Amino acid sequence: MIRVEGLALRRGAFALEGIGFEVPEGEYAVLMGNTGSGKTSLVEAICGLIPIEAGRIELRGEDVTRSRPAERGAGYVPQDGALFPTLTVRDQLAFALRVRKWSRADSTRRIEELAELLGIGGLLDRKPAGLSGGERQRVALGRALSFRPGILLLDEPLSAIDEDTRVQMHDLLASVRRHEPLTALHVTHSSDEAARLATIHLRLSGGRVVCDDGPAKAAAARGGEI
Amino acid sequence: MNGVSRESAGRGSGGHRVRSDVPFFACGIAIAASYLLLIAAFLAADAAKISPDHLLRALGDRNIRYSIVLSFITCTVSAILSVVVGIPTGYLLSRYRFPLRRLVDAMIDIPIILPPLVIGISLLILFQTAPGKWLDWCIVSAFDLSGLNALLAACGVAPVRRVTYEIPAVIIAQFAVAGAFAARALYVAFERIDPRPERVALTLGCRRSQAFFRVALPQARAGVVTALTLAWARSMGEFGPILVFAGTTRLKTEVLPTSVFLELMVGDIEAAIAVSLILVGLSLAVLVVARLFGLERLDGGGGV
Numbered sequence: 001m002i003r004v005e006g007l008a009l010r011r012g013a014f015a016l017e018g019i020g021f022e023v024p025e026g027e028y029a030v031l032m033g034n035t036g037s038g039k040t041s042l043v044e045a046i047c048g049l050i051p052i053e054a055g056r057i058e059l060r061g062e063d064v065t066r067s068r069p070a071e072r073g074a075g076y077v078p079q080d081g082a083l084f085p086t087l088t089v090r091d092q093l094a095f096a097l098r099v100r101k102w103s104r105a106d107s108t109r110r111i112e113e114l115a116e117l118l119g120i121g122g123l124l125d126r127k128p129a130g131l132s133g134g135e136r137q138r139v140a141l142g143r144a145l146s147f148r149p150g151i152l153l154l155d156e157p158l159s160a161i162d163e164d165t166r167v168q169m170h171d172l173l174a175s176v177r178r179h180e181p182l183t184a185l186h187v188t189h190s191s192d193e194a195a196r197l198a199t200i201h202l203r204l205s206g207g208r209v210v211c212d213d214g215p216a217k218a219a220a221a222r223g224g225e226i
Numbered sequence: 227m228n229g230v231s232r233e234s235a236g237r238g239s240g241g242h243r244v245r246s247d248v249p250f251f252a253c254g255i256a257i258a259a260s261y262l263l264l265i266a267a268f269l270a271a272d273a274a275k276i277s278p279d280h281l282l283r284a285l286g287d288r289n290i291r292y293s294i295v296l297s298f299i300t301c302t303v304s305a306i307l308s309v310v311v312g313i314p315t316g317y318l319l320s321r322y323r324f325p326l327r328r329l330v331d332a333m334i335d336i337p338i339i340l341p342p343l344v345i346g347i348s349l350l351i352l353f354q355t356a357p358g359k360w361l362d363w364c365i366v367s368a369f370d371l372s373g374l375n376a377l378l379a380a381c382g383v384a385p386v387r388r389v390t391y392e393i394p395a396v397i398i399a400q401f402a403v404a405g406a407f408a409a410r411a412l413y414v415a416f417e418r419i420d421p422r423p424e425r426v427a428l429t430l431g432c433r434r435s436q437a438f439f440r441v442a443l444p445q446a447r448a449g450v451v452t453a454l455t456l457a458w459a460r461s462m463g464e465f466g467p468i469l470v471f472a473g474t475t476r477l478k479t480e481v482l483p484t485s486v487f488l489e490l491m492v493g494d495i496e497a498a499i500a501v502s503l504i505l506v507g508l509s510l511a512v513l514v515v516a517r518l519f520g521l522e523r524l525d526g527g528g529g530v
Contacts, residue, residue, distance in 0.1 A: 047429050069428040076429040082422035086444040095440070096430035147431065 001025045002151060002185055004046065004209075007055030011041050019055070021202055021209040028177060028184045030194040033204035039187040040079070042204065043155045046185070047076050059151055074151040075144030080160045081136040083128040089139050090124040096147040114142040117179055118172065134165035138172070145180055152184040158193060170196045272503055276496045284500040289476045290485055294504065297481040298512075300393070301461040304400035308408035308457035309450060316412030316449075317442065321421060334413075337406040342466025345402055349471040353390050362389045369394070384478060395472035396479050400461035407460050408453040415449020416442070451520030455513050462509050 007019040016038045023029040033039045044050045046057055048069035057065050064072045084092055093114055097107040115121040118138045128136060137157050144152060158166045174197065176182070186197060194201055201212040284290050318324075319331060337345060352358045366386060369375045375385035378393075386392050419442060427437035443450075465483035472479040474488060482505040489498035 049425050049428065069425075070431045070433065072429070073431075074429060076426060078422055078426060082420065082426050084423050084427070084441050086441075086447075095427070099431040099436060143426075143430065 001058065001061055002029075002046065002183055003056075003058040004042075005056040005058075007042075007045065007057065008053040009038075009041055009045050009050065010053055011038075011050065014038065014041070016041065016207055018207075019204075019209055021211070023183055023185055023200060025060075025183055026181070027199045028182070028186065028197055029200040029202050030198035031185060031187045031202040031204055031209070032189060032191065032194055033187075035189065037204045038207070039189075039204055040155055042209075043076075043153050043185065043187055046072075046153055047074055048072050073147075073149050074153050075147075075149040077137070077140045077144045077152070077154040077157045079156045080133070081128070081140035081157075083131075083136055083139055083143075085128055088125050088127055089120060089131075092128075092139055092143045093124075093146050095143060100147055110146060114146060117176060118142050132165075133161045134169060137161060137169060141173075141176070145176070148180070150181055150183065152182050152186075154184065154186040156188055157186070158188070158190070166193075173197055269503075269506065272499050276499050276503075280496045280500040281503065284497055284504060289480060290501060290504075292477050293480045293482055293485045293501075294508065296393070296396070296479075297462060297505075298508075300396045300400055300481060301458050304397050304404050304461045305408075305454050305458035307397070307401045308405040308461075309412070309454050311405050312408030312410075312412040312453050312457075313443070313446075313450070315409040316414075316453075317416050317438065319409075319413050320416035321424075334406050334409050337403045338410075342403070342464070343470060346399060346467035346470025349395070349399060349402060349467060350390065365389050365394050390471065391473040391475065391479060393472075393479060396468055396481060399467035399471045400464045402467060403464060404457035404460040408457040411453040411456050412446065412449050415446045415452070418449075419445045448521060451517065454520070455516050458516070459509060459513060462505065 002023040004022070005020045008017045009015070014036075019042065021029075031039060031042070041050060045052050046059075048064070048067060048071075052065070055065070056063060059072055059074055084095065087095065090111060093111045094107050097110060102110070111124070112121075115124060118141060120135065120138050120142060123131065123135060123139070128139070131139065140157070141154075158169050161169060170193065173186075177184070186193070188194060203210050203212055315330075315334065319327065340348075353362055366388060369378075369386040378385050384392075386394060389395050389398065423445075424437045424441050427441045428434070432440065463483065464481075465487065468479070468481060468484060469487070474480060474484045476488070480488070482501060485501045486498045486505070489495075489501060
């Protein structure tokens with residue numbers, strides 16, 4: 001579950017105020033909004049990467065408002081991946097597991113599982129430099145899912161990808177949802193993406209998050225499985 | 227090179243005539259070449275002034291051999307110290323906006339701006355103050371306790387009894403200037419590294435230190451090699467502060483620039499030139515090897 005209450009933040013001249021919404025457990029919320037509406041800042045605030053001025057952030061029913069990013073346990077897929085340039089794909093997938101001191105056997109098993117789920121088995125020994133846009137996003141997704149966070153925050157993950165690959169990625173994200181227990185907040189400006197993936201449609205406009213699924217909101221949205 | 231074909235194509239399509247690119251490259255090459263020629267010319271003039279005999283005689287001189295070895299050791303130590311100090315300085319300056327950041331930024335330029343003699347005098351005065359004396363005691367104790375003094379004695383060199391006018395002064399004088407160059411080089415290196423992967427590392431469970439050592443520092447490898455070689459070269463050329471702060475005692479604080487100075491003082495210009503050429507030759511060899519070795523396995527880790 002992702003819950004944001006009365007959130008206010010300021011980035012230079014730009015400000016958001018009184019932001020509140022909830023993504024119930026297991027739902028896939030797509031948050032739309034124009035460029036510059038603050039979508040990225042909102043996701044970064046939920047990750048704990050930028051400070052907030054007011055409000056409360058809950059993940060899995062736990063108040064994480066004052067937690068450091070490392071303690072929040074949310075998988076984060078930033079725009080164009082932001083992969084680690086010096087690490088192989090395998091090491092990127094193992095990164096969070098090493099930090100968490102998983103055993104070698106568990107890590108290996110998890111990496112194989114992710115490689116199969118995301119179709120990146122052939123890339124494991126490559127470094128990011130030679131990967132295509134779609135491949136990078138698969139790796140970024142795998143890296144974010146690796147430690148089974150249960151919560152996934154995606155910031156325009158498909159904006160830098162060509163049309164054909166994007167359709168494949170939609171199918172991939174749908175299949176990830178079937179295989180991994182996930183509550184997701186996916187930020188995009190593509191209504192196509194929202195239509196394909198969302199079980200909850202959110203929109204950030206005029207400094208407010210509104211739900212496009214009618215007044216019954218989350219309850220109604222729960223039925224909207226893809 | 228495309229100039230010709232573009233020119234004719236341009237004439238055919240609406241009369242926009244694009245002039246040749248040749249003058250651009252010709253001027254650029256001429257200007258660059260004139261500077262390279264200057265460097266080559268003065269080295270050639272040096273070489274022409276002496277015979278191989280002078281070189282051999284310099285290399286055969288016990289004082290010069292000591293000076294070569296001391297130069298290499300002190301430059302290596304001060305280059306390592308410079309990088310150790312430069313990495314956190316450069317990283318913090320490039321990643322964080324903290325109070326007094328501008329002051330810190332400006333302070334790093336001070337050793338670069340100050341006349342070398344002033345740095346030497348300032349160090350000399352510093353080591354006469356109470357904190358300086360305490361630092362002196364710490365450094366001498368470190369030499370005693372680490373066995374470095376025993377090692378020096380075993381090599382037939384007088385053990386370190388204080389900082390001023392002894393080997394530690396050579397290293398401190400080199401480091402005082404080289405540190406600034408290393409910090410600048412590393413600041414530029416970290417500035418060019420995308421901070422976003424480090425932020426992702428935080429969401430994956432890293433402390434700041436883990437994000438730094440696992441994600442940021444490996445990307446700065448080329449910058450570290452550059453800073454190391456820059457600091458090493460800068461230390462090798464250091465003379466002013468050493469003259470004032472470490473003195474020019476043979477078989478004690480004599481490094482290669484000191485040797486050149488001492489030979490010049492006794493009017494032996496050929497010996498001075500011979501030592502200078504040894505300095506240039508050995509330094510170039512070390513820098514080329516260091517760059518090759520340091521950048522060897524850098525496989526375009528630049529990202530996107």
